[in-house]
Amino acid sequence: MKLPSFRLPSSALPAAVLAGVLMTGTAVATAAPAHASTTNTAYAAAGISSQYHLYDAGVDRSKAVGVVFYFDGDGQYYAQRPTASMLKTMAARAAAKNMILVVPVAPANRSWTANSEVVGDWFRALAAKIVAEQRIDTTRIHLAGYSGGAEFISTEVLSDRAGWIRGGGATIIGGGGVYYGGLETAPDAALRATDPTWYVGSQDGYGATQPANWSALEAAGKGAAAYQKAGFAKADRVVLPGLHHTNYNLPGLVGDDVDRLYPTTGTTVSPTAGASEVNGFELKGAIGSRWQTLGGSSWATPVSAEHASGYGSVYQRFVGTDGREKAVYWSRATGTRVVDYGGAIGRKFEAAGYATSYGPPSSDEARTADGGAYQMFDAAGKRTKLMWSSATGARAVKEYGAIGKRWAALGHERGLGYPTSDEYSTPGGMAQKFTGGRIEWTAATGAVRVIKN
The missing domain is CATH 3.40.50.1820 (Alpha/Beta hydrolase fold, catalytic domain)
Structure with missing residues (x-):
């Protein structure tokens, strides 16, 4: 530039x-x-x-x-x-x-x-x-x-x-x-x-x-x-x-x-049974049904059509009555889930490259017992958990990897705490920091070490 x-x-x-x-x-x-x-x-x-x-x-x-x-x-x-x-x-x-x-x-x-x-x-x-x-x-x-x-x-x-x-x-x-x-x-x-x-x-x-x-x-x-x-x-x-x-x-x-x-131009598409149109965009199938369940226009208004995304998913974007941008994702493996781009977890998902990176969401965003939040994503069986707390912000834990598996075995955020970093490279492998300590993985041996604060 x-x-x-x-x-x-x-x-x-x-x-x-x-x-x-x-x-x-x-x-x-x-x-x-x-x-x-x-x-x-x-x-x-x-x-x-x-x-x-x-x-x-x-x-x-x-x-x-x-x-x-x-x-x-x-x-x-x-x-x-x-x-x-x-x-x-x-x-x-x-x-x-x-x-x-x-x-x-x-x-x-x-x-x-x-x-x-x-x-x-x-x-x-x-x-x-x-x-x-x-x-x-x-x-x-x-x-x-x-x-x-x-x-x-x-x-x-x-x-x-x-x-x-x-x-x-x-x-x-x-x-x-x-x-x-x-x-x-x-x-x-x-x-x-x-x-x-x-x-x-x-x-x-x-x-x-x-x-x-x-x-x-x-x-x-x-x-x-x-x-x-x-x-x-x-x-x-x-x-x-x-x-x-x-x-x-x-x-x-x-x-x-x-x-x-250009909502009214383009090639003619035969209407889908049971589909409705709002703001010039068709609402159909599993995504349209989820939109209706969430409250329809009283929840959010569509601002895009359905489009293909990563790992066999499709999504449709909305703007909520709360003013925040959202998307409803569907895949055969994960079902229909909502990502709130106005929240820290949604912004983390967006910044990483949407479903092409972590995969589509396999859960909606949920609260933890101590006031934090998390959402699960699935990239062809590789599960990533995006965790958020007011003290740590939004971070990714790769639960399919050695570090993520050990963190989960320790009790998730109730064990070693919330992640304070994503995984990062070390001279001998990878590591990730948590509020309660650090987990290190050594590439040469596959060994996993937990270092508590």
């Missing part, structure tokens, strides 16, 4: 390129394009040559087609790996709302923020090409970016000559500042009506990434404020508890925004 460069004078786009972008409605093309999923397609404009990837599997061309443009962070980790599961997951989330995913690759220096004005001209030309060739409905344009890509959206794509966007929104993750006053080009009414949201981790401040004197948390605040001042009434910053610069769920954040902003 680099700070945005000082801007160079704008270079006008060729008239033929600008003519390719319609100011309202859907781009004109002589015939609907064939399915066009492709990677590493070369494209040159504005004196720059780079590539882009396009994903359209599952898109119904007989209906209005939208687009998600995703700008990866400086360094282009995912953009350089077009077959990565992250991009495939994001593409599937987009396709569920009948939107293609386009991933432009930053130029040779792998930075969106170096010489961003000229790079912006290259992207605007590419966007015109995509809109025209793919017959994109320009009222369904979604911008998404992480770190340097987030900065590129806030300082260039939405800021300068963005009148080609007639509706949609933006998911701006881990950055997205505005540093030179207001927007470069005055936004029209259609652009101001779009919904840009800045998502940033509470720990993504100074020193969380390079350069050390740049704070994504501060940048996101500056960006949201600048766009609000420019008349974007829906612009907002969302601070995600416990997240650092490198543990965002990128396809989850983008996919959930796409679900939220």
Whole structure:
């Protein structure tokens, strides 16, 4: 991640390129394009040559087609790996709302923020090409970016000559500042009506990434404020508890925004027997039944559709009447369980990578006799217990490992106490600290030693 460069004078786009972008409605093309999923397609404009990837599997061309443009962070980790599961997951989330995913690759220096004005001209030309060739409905344009890509959206794509966007929104993750006053080009009414949201981790401040004197948390605040001042009434910053610069769920954040902003579009799905729809999202099956049991809308309102997660689970996100974000998970092995992301245990689960790390929850959160709390998670038989107390915070005990097994045999928190650390490496193996002592495991021998305070 680099700070945005000082801007160079704008270079006008060729008239033929600008003519390719319609100011309202859907781009004109002589015939609907064939399915066009492709990677590493070369494209040159504005004196720059780079590539882009396009994903359209599952898109119904007989209906209005939208687009998600995703700008990866400086360094282009995912953009350089077009077959990565992250991009495939994001593409599937987009396709569920009948939107293609386009991933432009930053130029040779792998930075969106170096010489961003000229790079912006290259992207605007590419966007015109995509809109025209793919017959994109320009009222369904979604911008998404992480770190340097987030900065590129806030300082260039939405800021300068963005009148080609007639509706949609933006998911701006881990950055997205505005540093030179207001927007470069005055936004029209259609652009101001779009919904840009800045998502940033509470720990993504100074020193969380390079350069050390740049704070994504501060940048996101500056960006949201600048766009609000420019008349974007829906612009907002969302601070995600416990997240650092490198543990965002990128396809989850983008996919959930796409679900939220485009609830009535996409391919037709036959209704599920007994399903209901609230806030534009279908509630069905075991998750819908659990939602009803918990109180339905008096408990929480859905903010996403059901989506697949780790270890054969599915989940659906909600916002409770208490204002806290929650999720209901289901898997054949664990049943239907609730994770409260507004609590310390839920934030710990989220920061670790959701069900892809600990597995889906195999219990709801429960209280201990002395005022603490715990929740069990199961990753294909590997059980992890997240423990919390007001004195220790939330920590993970791997009950499938030698340390976790010994702690459980000692009586859980009633024996050696609550964990005060997660497991950590030692010169000879692993160890974990508890309020009543420490458990050490030696790799060479498999021996487990308990050292009480």
